[in-house]
Amino acid sequence: MAETSLGRDDVPGQTVEAPAGPAASGSADDDAFNELRSLIVGPERRDLRALEAHVNDAALRTREVGRILPEALTVRAHDPQLAKALAPSVEAAITASVQRDPHPLADALFPVMGPSIRRAIEHMFASMMESFSRTVEQSVSWRALTWRLTAWRTGRPFAEIVLLNTLEYRVEQVFLIHAETGLLLEHVSANAGQAQDGDQISAMLTAIRDFVHDSFNVTGREGLDGFRVGNLSVTVEQGPYATIAGVVRGTPPPDLRLMFRRAIESIHLLLGLELKDFQGDAAPFERARPTLESCLATQVRERPKTSYRRWVAVAALLLVALGVWTFTIVRERQRWSAYLTRLAAEPGIVVISSGRRDGKFVVTGLKDPHANDPAALVEPSRLNPAKVEAHWQPYEAIEPAFVVKRATALLRPPPGVMLEYRDGALRARGPAPERWLIDSERIAPAISGVNRFEYAGTSAREQLTRRIEAMTVLFAKGRAELAPGQLMAVTNAAAVIAQLGEALRVEGRTARVEIRGHTDSDGSAVENGPLSQARADAVLRVLGAAGADSITLVARGLGVDDPVSTGTSEPEKVLNRRVSLRVLMPPDPTTAGSRP
Amino acid sequence: MIQKKICLLGGFGVGKTSLISRYVHSMFSDKYLTTVGVKIDKKSVTIDGTEVDLVIWDIYGQDDYQKVRMSYLRGASGYLLVADGTRRSTLDTALALHDSAMATVPNASFTLVINKADLADQWEITDDILDVLVKRGWRVLKTSAKTGSDVEDAFASLARAMIQS
Numbered sequence: 001m002a003e004t005s006l007g008r009d010d011v012p013g014q015t016v017e018a019p020a021g022p023a024a025s026g027s028a029d030d031d032a033f034n035e036l037r038s039l040i041v042g043p044e045r046r047d048l049r050a051l052e053a054h055v056n057d058a059a060l061r062t063r064e065v066g067r068i069l070p071e072a073l074t075v076r077a078h079d080p081q082l083a084k085a086l087a088p089s090v091e092a093a094i095t096a097s098v099q100r101d102p103h104p105l106a107d108a109l110f111p112v113m114g115p116s117i118r119r120a121i122e123h124m125f126a127s128m129m130e131s132f133s134r135t136v137e138q139s140v141s142w143r144a145l146t147w148r149l150t151a152w153r154t155g156r157p158f159a160e161i162v163l164l165n166t167l168e169y170r171v172e173q174v175f176l177i178h179a180e181t182g183l184l185l186e187h188v189s190a191n192a193g194q195a196q197d198g199d200q201i202s203a204m205l206t207a208i209r210d211f212v213h214d215s216f217n218v219t220g221r222e223g224l225d226g227f228r229v230g231n232l233s234v235t236v237e238q239g240p241y242a243t244i245a246g247v248v249r250g251t252p253p254p255d256l257r258l259m260f261r262r263a264i265e266s267i268h269l270l271l272g273l274e275l276k277d278f279q280g281d282a283a284p285f286e287r288a289r290p291t292l293e294s295c296l297a298t299q300v301r302e303r304p305k306t307s308y309r310r311w312v313a314v315a316a317l318l319l320v321a322l323g324v325w326t327f328t329i330v331r332e333r334q335r336w337s338a339y340l341t342r343l344a345a346e347p348g349i350v351v352i353s354s355g356r357r358d359g360k361f362v363v364t365g366l367k368d369p370h371a372n373d374p375a376a377l378v379e380p381s382r383l384n385p386a387k388v389e390a391h392w393q394p395y396e397a398i399e400p401a402f403v404v405k406r407a408t409a410l411l412r413p414p415p416g417v418m419l420e421y422r423d424g425a426l427r428a429r430g431p432a433p434e435r436w437l438i439d440s441e442r443i444a445p446a447i448s449g450v451n452r453f454e455y456a457g458t459s460a461r462e463q464l465t466r467r468i469e470a471m472t473v474l475f476a477k478g479r480a481e482l483a484p485g486q487l488m489a490v491t492n493a494a495a496v497i498a499q500l501g502e503a504l505r506v507e508g509r510t511a512r513v514e515i516r517g518h519t520d521s522d523g524s525a526v527e528n529g530p531l532s533q534a535r536a537d538a539v540l541r542v543l544g545a546a547g548a549d550s551i552t553l554v555a556r557g558l559g560v561d562d563p564v565s566t567g568t569s570e571p572e573k574v575l576n577r578r579v580s581l582r583v584l585m586p587p588d589p590t591t592a593g594s595r596p
Numbered sequence: 597m598i599q600k601k602i603c604l605l606g607g608f609g610v611g612k613t614s615l616i617s618r619y620v621h622s623m624f625s626d627k628y629l630t631t632v633g634v635k636i637d638k639k640s641v642t643i644d645g646t647e648v649d650l651v652i653w654d655i656y657g658q659d660d661y662q663k664v665r666m667s668y669l670r671g672a673s674g675y676l677l678v679a680d681g682t683r684r685s686t687l688d689t690a691l692a693l694h695d696s697a698m699a700t701v702p703n704a705s706f707t708l709v710i711n712k713a714d715l716a717d718q719w720e721i722t723d724d725i726l727d728v729l730v731k732r733g734w735r736v737l738k739t740s741a742k743t744g745s746d747v748e749d750a751f752a753s754l755a756r757a758m759i760q761s
Binding site for chain 2: 178179180181182183184197199200201203204207208210211213214279280281282
């Protein structure tokens with residue numbers, strides 16, 4: 001603009017020389033003028049251009065504002081106007097941030113909110129405990145019972161009796177009274193339903209104050225501070241223009257007066273002018289209500305802390321007792337259940353029923369006499385034996401183990417003999433005497449579960465047979481009489497034959513025992529035949545009726561046949577001069593081939 | 597709604613208490629009169645559409661007006677001077693009480709009430725005397741506590757005067 005104005009009319013050109021011709025002189029003038037102009041206003045023009053560029057450069061401006069903005073905000077930090085101006089933007093920013101992602105804000109506030117929330121929870125918990133304790137105390141304590149009795153006797157509500165007994169003090173009503181007129185300015189009451197004429201009461205309080213004032217010649221502004229009737233008192237606190245009077249039930253603490261003092265002072269501060277110019281319109285004193293309401297204090301009698309703790313302790317003990325009782329019950333049931341499981345797994349025991357009766361565990365069932373004693377399982381199960389009642393009926397288990405036990409008890413097998421049972425057969429193994437085998441064979445089928453007795457070895461009959469056939473009775477050369485030393489051998493043979501006879505009798509079988517006479521090879525067959533027969537007959541005579549009914553004894557002379565040795569030496573010949581025994585068994589018609 | 601404190605002043609037996617007993621709400625018994633020397637009552641009147649709660653201090657009347665506790669008057673916006681029409685002396689007492697009251701509450705409105713209008717034939721207070729007072733600008737009303745005549749008017753006129761003052 002400066003340039004334009006200079007170019008138009010403010011040209012300081014009066015001193016410039018006039019041009020030579022119209023065209024040439026005009027051009028020369030312009031050049032000179034421009035030069036002059038650039039000399040005079042050149043620097044300013046450059047500055048102006050730079051400024052213009054600066055002003056028009058939005059990015060540059062933004063940077064500059066950004067640079068100075070924090071400083072500017074700091075300078076005006078305490079300006080309420082700034083806070084007011086920023087508030088909508090800050091609110092909008094917070095809202096937008098929360099809408100986008102609430103976490104950053106929550107994280108930022110966490111250190112502040114955490115302790116607050118904790119305090120709130122602690123406070124709530126403390127209140128709950130207090131309330132719980134109070135409830136317990138007011139419902140079950142001796143004191144509560146007497147209160148209930150009083151309530152019932154006097155016909156007053158229980159809550160009122162509790163309040164009367166637990167109340168330290170309670171400001172029930174507060175009057176704000178105009179000092180000069182005694183008119184009621186405002187009135188608050190702790191009981192919303194309390195309908196008393198505050199106007200008249202406040203006037204009467206004033207009258208009483210005046211009465212005291214006059215009657216006792218009180219000077220100045222001194223006056224009635226309060227009075228007390230029984231449990232009720234009126235505390236009066238006077239200000240220059242208004243008086244506050246609180247109706248207190250119970251024993252007010254000294255600092256209550258201080259509270260009233262502060263209240264009346266704050267009301268004078270707030271409504272001083274209205275009080276001074278009071279003409280009967282109490283409406284402005286509505287504003288004093290919050291202050292008056294803050295005076296409606298209640299203090300419940302501080303109960304000793306131990307009481308609270310005592311109840312908590314009692315509750316805790318009860319809980320612990322309940323827990324222990326429950327634990328004991330559950331553990332006992334678990335043990336009982338484990339005991340029953342053990343019983344069920346025990347061979348020879350069958351549980352039929354189980355349950356509880358008269359505080360005892362009861363079990364009934366069947367028990368094999370050879371089964372383990374169920375009572376012995378009670379203690380390992382860690383049950384109290386006195387609390388377990390069992391009723392067992394005897395029965396015979398047919399499990400192999402029990403059949404074996406029964407057989408063992410009855411047959412009493414000799415050492416080294418093992419009994420086993422399978423598929424109805426009782427089987428014995430190991431070296432067993434013939435006598436025992438004979439007895440067992442007879443008795444075993446009488447045992448419950450046993451159909452037959454088997455012996456996994458040489459049977460008694462076979463053993464006896466082998467022993468009999470191994471016997472030899474030697475004779476002197478050419479002689480048929482028993483030598484004195486041989487009589488014993490024959491007597492022994494008689495006993496063994498008698499045993500065989502017994503074994504056969506048990507089996508219901510018979511046999512024939514051949515008494516065979518032999519000679520050596522000397523002499524002729526004519527002589528040797530009768531000699532061998534004579535030797536056999538000699539032995540037969542000694543054996544007599546050995547073997548009784550089941551064995552038939554037969555004497556046979558075999559001459560030189562069937563020698564022990566075919567040698568011709570004298571010691572060999574001695575062995576051939578003998579009588580041997582041979583047991584001949586007819587085949588068993590029933591069990592032939594079935595026995596090993 | 598506004599409140600005003602008024603007082604009832606008068607000699608012994610002029611019927612102050614009777615005057616108001618039928619028209620006011622009271623939560624206190626009359627024994628306060630003889631003990632504390634004052635009894636508080638309350639009455640609501642409507643003056644030109646404005647409800648006015650009158651807190652009435654019924655001050656115990658004694659013929660020896662010097663014994664009347666004038667401190668009870670403090671803060672009163674008005675008072676009723678009550679005299680017994682059948683006893684001239686009660687008017688003198690009332691006038692004396694008025695003088696005392698003026699010293700305590702100089703700006704208060706007041707109305708002179710001559711009670712026992714139902715016994716007009718026995719009156720000692722003549723209209724001539726009352727005319728003098730009326731001419732002084734006094735409001736004077738004749739009432740009967742027995743019949744209720746003009747009792748309401750007495751309170752209403754005092755209330756009106758207090759509001760307008």
